[in-house]
Amino acid sequence: xxxxxxxxxxxxxxxxxxxxxxxxxxxxxxxxxxxxxxxxxxxxxxxxxxxxxxxxxxxxxxxxxxxxxxxxxxxxxxxxxxxxxxxxxxxxxxxxxxxxxxxxxxxxxxxxxxxxxxxxxxxxxxxxxxxxxxxxxxxxxxxxxxxxxxxxxxxxxxxxxxxxxxxxxxxxxxxxxxxxxxxxxxxxxxxxxx
Numbered sequence: 238x239x240x241x242x243x244x245x246x247x248x249x250x251x252x253x254x255x256x257x258x259x260x261x262x263x264x265x266x267x268x269x270x271x272x273x274x275x276x277x278x279x280x281x282x283x284x285x286x287x288x289x290x291x292x293x294x295x296x297x298x299x300x301x302x303x304x305x306x307x308x309x310x311x312x313x314x315x316x317x318x319x320x321x322x323x324x325x326x327x328x329x330x331x332x333x334x335x336x337x338x339x340x341x342x343x344x345x346x347x348x349x350x351x352x353x354x355x356x357x358x359x360x361x362x363x364x365x366x367x368x369x370x371x372x373x374x375x376x377x378x379x380x381x382x383x384x385x386x387x388x389x390x391x392x393x394x395x396x397x398x399x400x401x402x403x404x405x406x407x408x409x410x411x412x413x414x415x416x417x418x419x420x421x422x423x424x425x426x427x428x429x430x431x
Contacts, residue, residue: 240290243278247297250275254304261384262417263344264304272305292321292330299337308345315341332358332370336377343381351381372401376414383417388425395421 238246253271256262266272279294279301286294299315302308315338322330339354355378362371379394395418402410 238278238282240282240286243282247275256416258420261380262420266304269305272301276301288321292318296334296337299341303341303344306344308341311341312338312345328361328365328367329370332361332367332374336370336373339381340377343384348381348385352378355381368401372398372405372410375401376417380417383421383424388421388428392418392421
């Protein structure tokens with residue numbers, strides 16, 4: 238298999254992943270063996286890949302390891318991506334790497350370190366006027382805050398993300414944020430009914 242075939246196969250990945258309503262909308266899979274096959278393919282491709290391909294493959298591996306609940310391996314892969322993006326002074330990749338690493342840290346139940354990564358990504362977006370990733374940072378930061386039961390702060394993040402996503406006009410992104418707001422509303426109602 239070559240990298241082009243691997244990228245083509247990745248298009249089927251969304252069919253294997255869902256957001257778990259019972260775990261703060263964390264990404265899960267109903268097909269762990271298929272995810273493990275993707276991991277095996279990506280690791281095999283790493284041997285003969287250039288730096289650009291390695292960045293892509295490690296990023297993919299980080300996300301896949303996170304989804305199959307191996308956050309330590311995810312953190313290792315995504316730390317490579319962050320280091321690489323800083324070395325090449327690629328701001329977009331640095332922001333994306335911070336978001337992904339923050340998610341892996343959250344899955345490793347290290348919410349405070351995750352928030353550090355999300356805040357750093359948000360600061361980079363603001364300081365450099367990089368609007369294209371700001372909604373992603375806010376969405377992931379909001380979900381992290383929601384897991385910490387900081388519901389008002391989470392809601393602020395989701396509402397700001399929703400505005401940005403409506404501007405983008407991407408219905409799957411706005412639906413994702415609306416799903417997070419709906420869960421947040423349920424959590425708030427549950428809190429007041431106790």
